[in-house]
Amino acid sequence: MRLKLVPENTSINFLKFHRLAFILSSLLVAGSIGLFAIIGLNLGIDFKGGILIEARHNTGPANISGLRGDLEALGLGDISLQGFGTETDILIRIQRQDGDEKAQIAAIQLVGSTLGSEFDIRRTEFVGPTVGAELAEKGILAVVCALLAIMVYIWFRFEWQFSVAAILALTHDVLTTIGLFALTSFEFNLATVAAILTIAGYSINDTVVVFDRVRENLRRYKSYSLGDILNKSLNETLSRTVMTSVTTLLALVAIVIFGGAVLRDFAIAMIWGVLVGTYSSVFVAVGLLSRFDIKRGDDDDNNDIEKPEYERT
Amino acid sequence: MLQFQLWKKLLVVTVAVMGIIFALPNLIGGDDGVGAGFLPGKQINLGLDLQGGSHLLLRVDVDAVKQERLENLGETLRRDFRSEKIRFSGLAVANETVSLQIRSPEDAAKTKQILTDLGNEYTISNDGLIYRLAFNDAGLATMQTRTVEQSIEIIRRRLDPEGTKEPVIQRQGLDRILVQLPGVDDPEAVKRLLGRTAKLTFQLVDMRISATEAVQRGRTPPGSVLMQSASDDGRSYVIEKRVMVSGEMLDGATATFDQNNRPAVSFTLNAAGARRFGKVTGENIGRPFAIILDGKVVSAPTIQAQIFGSGQITGDFSVAETNELALVLRAGALPAPLIILEERSIGPGLGADSIAAGEIAAVIGIILVAIYMVASYGFFGGLAVGALTVNIILIVASLSALQATLTLPGIAGIVLTMGMAVDANVLVFERIREELSKGRTAIAAIDSGYQRAISTIIDSNLTTLFAALFLYIFGSGPIKGFAVTLGIGIATSMFTAVMVTRLFIVFWVERKRPTRLVL
Numbered sequence: 070m071r072l073k074l075v076p077e078n079t080s081i082n083f084l085k086f087h088r089l090a091f092i093l094s095s096l097l098v099a100g101s102i103g104l105f106a107i108i109g110l111n112l113g114i115d116f117k118g119g120i121l122i123e124a125r126h127n128t129g130p131a132n133i134s135g136l137r138g139d140l141e142a143l144g145l146g147d148i149s150l151q152g153f154g155t156e157t158d159i160l161i162r163i164q165r166q167d168g169d170e171k172a173q174i175a176a177i178q179l180v181g182s183t184l185g186s187e188f189d190i191r192r193t194e195f196v197g198p199t200v201g202a203e204l205a206e207k208g209i210l211a212v213v214c215a216l217l218a219i220m221v222y223i224w225f226r227f228e229w230q231f232s233v234a235a236i237l238a239l240t241h242d243v244l245t246t247i248g249l250f251a252l253t254s255f256e257f258n259l260a261t262v263a264a265i266l267t268i269a270g271y272s273i274n275d276t277v278v279v280f281d282r283v284r285e286n287l288r289r290y291k292s293y294s295l296g297d298i299l300n301k302s303l304n305e306t307l308s309r310t311v312m313t314s315v316t317t318l319l320a321l322v323a324i325v326i327f328g329g330a331v332l333r334d335f336a337i338a339m340i341w342g343v344l345v346g347t348y349s350s351v352f353v354a355v356g357l358l359s360r361f362d363i364k365r366g367d368d369d370d371n372n373d374i375e376k377p378e379y380e381r382t
Numbered sequence: 383m384l385q386f387q388l389w390k391k392l393l394v395v396t397v398a399v400m401g402i403i404f405a406l407p408n409l410i411g412g413d414d415g416v417g418a419g420f421l422p423g424k425q426i427n428l429g430l431d432l433q434g435g436s437h438l439l440l441r442v443d444v445d446a447v448k449q450e451r452l453e454n455l456g457e458t459l460r461r462d463f464r465s466e467k468i469r470f471s472g473l474a475v476a477n478e479t480v481s482l483q484i485r486s487p488e489d490a491a492k493t494k495q496i497l498t499d500l501g502n503e504y505t506i507s508n509d510g511l512i513y514r515l516a517f518n519d520a521g522l523a524t525m526q527t528r529t530v531e532q533s534i535e536i537i538r539r540r541l542d543p544e545g546t547k548e549p550v551i552q553r554q555g556l557d558r559i560l561v562q563l564p565g566v567d568d569p570e571a572v573k574r575l576l577g578r579t580a581k582l583t584f585q586l587v588d589m590r591i592s593a594t595e596a597v598q599r600g601r602t603p604p605g606s607v608l609m610q611s612a613s614d615d616g617r618s619y620v621i622e623k624r625v626m627v628s629g630e631m632l633d634g635a636t637a638t639f640d641q642n643n644r645p646a647v648s649f650t651l652n653a654a655g656a657r658r659f660g661k662v663t664g665e666n667i668g669r670p671f672a673i674i675l676d677g678k679v680v681s682a683p684t685i686q687a688q689i690f691g692s693g694q695i696t697g698d699f700s701v702a703e704t705n706e707l708a709l710v711l712r713a714g715a716l717p718a719p720l721i722i723l724e725e726r727s728i729g730p731g732l733g734a735d736s737i738a739a740g741e742i743a744a745v746i747g748i749i750l751v752a753i754y755m756v757a758s759y760g761f762f763g764g765l766a767v768g769a770l771t772v773n774i775i776l777i778v779a780s781l782s783a784l785q786a787t788l789t790l791p792g793i794a795g796i797v798l799t800m801g802m803a804v805d806a807n808v809l810v811f812e813r814i815r816e817e818l819s820k821g822r823t824a825i826a827a828i829d830s831g832y833q834r835a836i837s838t839i840i841d842s843n844l845t846t847l848f849a850a851l852f853l854y855i856f857g858s859g860p861i862k863g864f865a866v867t868l869g870i871g872i873a874t875s876m877f878t879a880v881m882v883t884r885l886f887i888v889f890w891v892e893r894k895r896p897t898r899l900v901l
Contacts, residue, residue, distance in 0.1 A: 072757035077819065123732065170721045174573060181570065191732035193569055195725040200439060204858070211856035218848040226841055260791055263853055263861050267798065267868065270849030274802070274842040278809065281838040309812040312758065313805040316751045320801030323747035324794055329739030332794050339798065 074315065075308040083303045084296050087356035094241055094353050101248020108251045113258030114194060116208070118201035120163040120177055123153060123192035124184055130156040131188075139183055145176050154330030158191075170197055208262040212243065215266055219273050227280055230361035235276050238354035242272045242346050249341050260335045268342025271317070275310060275350035282306050283358065287365055295363060299355050307351075314347045386888045394881045398772055404779035426781045429789035429863050432737050434730035435564040436572050440720045442533050442557045444526050447718040448478060448517065451525065455500070455515065456480050457623070462496050472512075480515040487511065526557060532717045534559055539713035540575045558723070569727035571706075576720050578676050580710035582629035584659070587670040587682055588620040596620050612678035613698040619679050621672050626662045631655025635711035637704040638694070645704040646696040649711065656691040664688040673697075675707075740793035747797045748774070755804055759811050762901055765890070766807040769883040773803050776874040777867065786870070789863030799871030806843070806879030809835040815901050824899035828887060836880065843872050 114121050124131075137150045140161065147164035161180060166172040173195055181190060196204070216239055224232035246265055250257050282302040290298060321343065324336040404423040430437050452475045459482065463470050469485040484493055493513060497506045503521025507514045517525065534551050541563055542549050550562035566572055588606040596602045602620055611617040633652045640646040651659055663671075663685050672682040673695050680697040699707070748770065755763035755770075777796055781788055814831035822830070850872065853865035 071760060072754070077815075125731070170723065174577070174722060178570065189729065189731065191729040193725060193727040195722070197723040200724045207856040207858075211852045214856070215849045215852040218852065219845050222845055222848065259857070259861050260864075263791060263857065263864050266849045266853050267795075270846035270868075271802065273845040273849075274805070277842040277845055278838055281841055285834075305816065306812075308815075309805075309808050312808045312812070313802070316754060316804050316808070317798070317801035319750040319754060320747040320797050323750060324743045324797055326743075327739060327746055328743035328794065328797070329736055329790075331736065331790055332739075332743075335791065335794060 073308075075311050077308075079304045079307055081300070081304060081307070083300055083351060083355065084359055087352060087359060090348075090352035090356055094349070097245050097248065098241055101244045101251070104248050104251035108254075110247070110251055110257040111254045113256040113261075114162065114196045114201070115258040116201050116205040118165040118196050118198040120161075120165075120173060120180075121192070121194040122161040122163075122177070122180055122184075122190060124159055124161070124188040124190050126157045126159075127187055127189055131159045133159060136184075140180065143179055143183060145179070158330070159188075165198060173197065204259060208259065211262065212265060212269070215269060216240070216243075219269070223273075223277070223280070227284060228364060230358060230363050231280050231283075234354045234357035234361070235273060235280070237357055238276060238349040239269050239272055241349050241353055242268055242342065245345050246338060246342055249338070255334050255337070261338060264335050264338040264342065267339060268346055271339075271343060272346030272349060275313070275347055276354045278309065279303060279306050279350055279355060280358075283355070287363070291365065296359055299359050303351060303355060310347060310351065314343055317343050386885065390881065391885060394885045397776070397877070398882070401772070401776045401779040404783045405775045408778055408782060423779070423782050424785065426778065426788045427785050428733075428737075429787045429792065429860060430562060430564060430726070430733075431728050431790045431860050432733045432740075432788065432793075433564055434566065434728050434733040435562065436566045436569045436728075437724075437726040438561040438563075438572070438576070438722055439554070439724035440537075440559045440561060440576065441723050442530050442559060442717075443719045443721055444529055444557050447525065447529050448522075449475070452478065452480050452517075458500075459496070459515075463493075466492055466496065468492055468496075478516055481512060483512045485511075529717045530557060530559065533720065536714050536716050537561060537576065537720075540710055541572065543709065543713065559720070565730065566727065567730070569725070572727075573722065573725070574706060575710060576722070578710065579716040579719050580629070580707075580713075581676055581715040582632070582711060583625045583674045584627045585625055585672050585674055586622045586662070586666060587672050588622050589669060591620055593618045593620050609672070609674065609677065609679050612675060612680045617679075619672055619682055621674065621679070626671065627651065627655050627659045629711060629715045631658070632711055632714075635708040637701065637708045640694055640696045644696060645699045645701045646694050647699075647704050647708045647711065648692065648694045650692040651690075660688055660690040736790045736793075740790060740797075744793065744797050744800070748800050751800055751804060755807075759901060762811055762814075762887075765883055765886040766804055766811070768886060769807065769878040770800065770803055772882050773871075773874050773878040774800070776878065777870055780870045780874065781867065784870075786866045787863050788867065789860035791860045791864035792867040795864045795867035796871060799868065799875060802846075803871065803875030803878070806835075806839045806875060807883055809838055810879065810883070811901060814899075818899055818901060824896045825891060827899060828891065832880075832884060839876060839879065843876050847872050 131152070133150060133152060136159070140148050140150060145163050145166065149162045151160050152158065153160040163176060163180065166176050177193060177195060184190065216236060219239065220232050220236045223235050243265055246268055247257075249255075250261065255261075279302060282305055283299060286293070286298045286302050286305075290301070293301070318340060321336050321340050324332050325340070328336060407423050408425050456473055456475050459480065460473060463482075468489045470482050471485065473482040474480070484490070490511075494506075497504075497513065497515060500515070503517060503524060504515050505518045530553050534553060537559065538549070538551050541547070541551075541561070547563065547565070549564070550560065552560045554560045561576075563572060588603060590603050590606075593608065596608050597618065602608050605624070606620050606622050609619050609621045611619070631651050631654060633650045633655070635647055635649045638646055638648045667685050667687065670682045670684045673680045680695060695707075752767040752770070755766050757763070759766065774796075777799070780786070810831050813835045814827050817827035817830050817834075818824075847869060850865045850869040854862055854869065857865055
């Protein structure tokens with residue numbers, strides 16, 4: 070007996086939902102931009118500059134509230150203290166100190182001596198303002214360049230309509246992921262940028278699989294309407310879409326549960342990305358494609374594509 | 383008939399065997415990271431976030447050097463003009479320019495000559511009798527490069543005096559240095575070692591005026607400056623600008639104790655330094671001289687007798703401080719102060735925990751994916767899991783062979799690849815199912831399933847590869863590591879899906895000759 074999440078030979082009319090999906094996606098994107106503008110992102114020290122210290126209590130649970138008082142008394146400005154993963158571990162974030170880099174180093178030493186010998190300092194990160202600005206710039210550049218390269222590749226391999234649809238779907242994924250970070254106040258750092266790019270890679274992977282099938286069916290079923298072809302292609306690839314999403318999600322869930330505190334936010338972002346990427350491939354990218362006037366292949370072009378290679382003339 | 387040429391079979395087997403050979407040192411090698419003796423490969427190069435260590439991005443404060451060089455230049459000019467008997471006034475260094483005014487127009491030619499003899503690193507301009515001297519672009523670039531390269535050399539000597547720690551010390555951009563030092567227990571000590579330039583000079587104390595008097599008047603006699611004490615006693619000294627002996631003339635320095643059993647640093651001078659020191663101390667018996675470290679007076683003992691090759695630096699030191707001071711004095715002074723722009727230090731405990739967590743996540747992720755694949759595709763799913771195992775071996779082998787750095791996000795990349803790697807197999811299997819449902823025979827269905835799926839596999843993986851490529855180009859540190867594993871994972875998963883699973887299936891078909899296939 071086989072496990073089949075998707076029954077064979079489905080014939081779901083996906084395009085029936087595409088108006089609904091557009092409204093939903095528009096709301097999601099508008100909401101994300103709104104959240105980004107109003108709440109903003111909880112920028113990590115990678116971009117904002119500042120100090121991060123991870124420490125572990127040597128003997129037992131860390132007394133967070135007591136420690137918070139001690140640290141706030143240091144007068145280092147905005148300081149945040151939270152548990153991290155286990156009850157012995159704490160994570161301290163300190164705003165960028167006024168003055169030059171020496172002031173930052175002094176602050177690290179001050180916190181170190183306040184923690185004292187009861188704590189084992191496991192990680193110290195400090196990012197100066199110049200580097201933070203550069204990292205932010207590079208992160209934005211990486212996302213934009215990757216999107217452009219993907220767009221050019223799709224354009225090259227398909228028609229421009231496919232490229233436009235794919236890039237709009239990808240932008241949708243990126244913007245809603247940013248929206249998720251604004252909504253949840255998860256820390257937005259370099260790993261998040263990596264997550265966003267991986268989400269883009271995953272989502273485009275999904276989209277391309279469907280597009281490949283659309284292209285094939287466009288050539289094969291000349292008499293079908295565009296809508297019928299899109300629906301047929303989505304149904305034919307549906308089993309694969311679900312299968313791959315589930316295997317990827319299984320791997321990500323393993324990271325969330327067992328991968329430790331550092332990777333957790335990254336994996337959660339990726340889970341969101343897999344869900345939204347799958348949704349956008351099926352509903353946004355293909356939905357957009359249905360609005361375009363797509364050139365159908367010439368009649369004498371690849372007529373025998375239906376036959377396997379060894380049967381072709 | 384299913385075609386799988388002999389050379390392809392050989393290729394798959396060769397790659398798999400090579401993969402095992404290169405992956406094995408990670409399993410059976412020692413903890414030294416070198417690998418097992420009889421195997422060619424090395425173990426995977428772990429990133430600082432996994433093995434623990436310090437990553438520091440430093441900026442060399444070239445402006446400080448520029449200022450210092452211009453001030454030295456001013457002193458040189460003062461000497462040269464005096465010996466040429468050119469009368470001048472208003473010698474000053476301001477706005478990155480040395481300027482002075484000569485008294486009489488007759489000296490113009492001689493002045494020009496002196497200035498041009500200084501070398502081609504400067505631009506010379508004059509406005510009547512006022513002459514100005516500043517670095518030109520080429521001179522600045524040379525100075526910048528030389529300063530940064532000297533700094534790299536000094537940093538290496540300070541951080542790795544025995545040459546055993548394999549730190550990465552690289553120039554980045556114009557005036558930056560990247561330091562990556564694995565296995566650091568005390569990152570603060572590293573920062574202390576880099577935090578001082580350790581410029582050591584011996585200069586005479588100016589006796590013409592007392593320090594309190596100089597502070598009251600707000601100025602010092604020409605050729606002298608006011609300097610603070612290095613300890614917290616608030617004293618200051620009037621020090622002659624002329625340097626008797628400087629740190630470059632040191633031959634060695636070791637931590638020791640003085641006659642009162644207080645921590646001290648003893649030093650020996652090289653031949654030139656000993657001659658200079660002997661001459662000046664001989665001429666100035668009874669006068670105090672100052673031992674100056676990074677612009678602060680450490681101590682100012684009185685010269686009791688002529689001193690030649692060696693001496694002791696005493697002051698307000700702890701034993702740890704004398705050890706560090708001796709080390710930085712041996713390594714030499716930094717040409718310019720270093721400013722820490724970015725620091726990421728990971729303790730060894732956290733690194734080990736991260737590896738453990740990553741391994742558990744990877745194993746469980748793979749088991750989950752394997753169960754799901756077998757449940758969905760039965761025997762073929764099992765083949766895909768076999769291919770996935772080959773895939774993991776190949777990823778580990780590629781990372782080891784390329785000596786790419788595995789980081790914590792990199793482990794996440796591998797686990798993620800596990801999930802995505804089966805995608806290519808899923809594409810093929812789904813195709814085969816479709817072909818089967820059209821009533822094709824088993825062999826025809828398998829063959830056309832592969833034929834059809836392959837362009838999709840290439841298209842979809844190449845686009846993901848673009849994302850990894852740009853992460854690699856623009857990312858830094860751990861993120862670069864993530865991009866590398868993601869990229870390698872995409873490449874190996876394409877190979878295993880298209881070649882390895884297929885080879886498995888070909889073997890199976892050739893042995894069983896199935897006419898019906900249930901998938």
